[in-house]
Amino acid sequence: DQQVKQNSPSLSVQEGRISILNCDYTNSMFDYFLWYKKYPAEGPTFLISISSIKDKNEDGRFTVFLNKSAKHLSLHIVPSQPGDSAVYFCAASVGTGGFKTIFGAGTRLFVKA
Amino acid sequence: EPEVTQTPSHQVTQMGQEVILRCVPISNHLYFYWYRQILGQKVEFLVSFYNNEISEKSEIFDDQFSVERPDGSNFTLKIRSTKLEDSAMYFCASRLQGHGYTFGSGTRLTVV
Numbered sequence: 001d002q003q004v005k006q007n008s009p010s011l012s013v014q015e016g017r018i019s020i021l022n023c024d025y026t027n028s029m030f031d032y033f034l035w036y037k038k039y040p041a042e043g044p045t046f047l048i049s050i051s052s053i054k055d056k057n058e059d060g061r062f063t064v065f066l067n068k069s070a071k072h073l074s075l076h077i078v079p080s081q082p083g084d085s086a087v088y089f090c091a092a093s094v095g096t097g098g099f100k101t102i103f104g105a106g107t108r109l110f111v112k113a
Numbered sequence: 114e115p116e117v118t119q120t121p122s123h124q125v126t127q128m129g130q131e132v133i134l135r136c137v138p139i140s141n142h143l144y145f146y147w148y149r150q151i152l153g154q155k156v157e158f159l160v161s162f163y164n165n166e167i168s169e170k171s172e173i174f175d176d177q178f179s180v181e182r183p184d185g186s187n188f189t190l191k192i193r194s195t196k197l198e199d200s201a202m203y204f205c206a207s208r209l210q211g212h213g214y215t216f217g218s219g220t221r222l223t224v225v
Contacts, residue, residue, distance in 0.1 A: 034214075036216075042218050043216030043217050043219050045216070046213030047213075049213055089155075101214070102158065104155065
């Protein structure tokens with residue numbers, strides 16, 4: 001099931017710089033997208049979401065951009081901090097109700113001090 | 114901040130045995146889920162539960178799996194006859210409509 005793809009398994013960024021995490025999807029029915037952060041030995045933590053009626057959503061240092069025509073979304077973290085080092089999962093669903101959410105494989109972000 | 118609580122944190126079981134993984138979702142949440150993550154692989158959807166019934170399940174969630182919300186606070190996942198390939202981290206999650214999931218810390222299931 002490759003409906004949500006994160007093609008970069010890892011990303012290394014210097015503290016203070018911008019981290020850009022990318023995600024592509026294939027199912028045009030998806031209309032709600034989420035990013036989760038996961039530390040070792042913990043469950044994923046919700047970060048930010050965007051619905052398909054928007055192309056940008058911002059929450060503090062985190063901004064998600066959605067390009068529906070390209071079926072692509074990205075998470076920008078600026079400025080990056082060492083505590084941001086974690087695995088980031090992109091996820092997508094049809095609607096915001098109780099239906100299943102499909103996760104990407106994750107990108108491990110390393111923020112170097 | 115409200116949490117989703119999962120117990121136990123680690124369960125070791127023999128192949129063929131039944132296991133029950135327990136979860137206490139956030140009390141005012143309406144939707145409940147089980148996901149799993151096999152070591153080194155992606156987080157995979159198992160099942161969603163709403164209004165006391167399964168609303169959706171994946172192909173992984175076969176007849177060996179079942180879920181229950183026995184008392185209005187607990188949400189359990191039962192695996193009837195475990196296989197080696199069931200070894201994974203199992204995450205419970207709950208949510209309100211229109212919001213992201215809140216995940217528990219997971220139960221590491223090891224089938225030997």
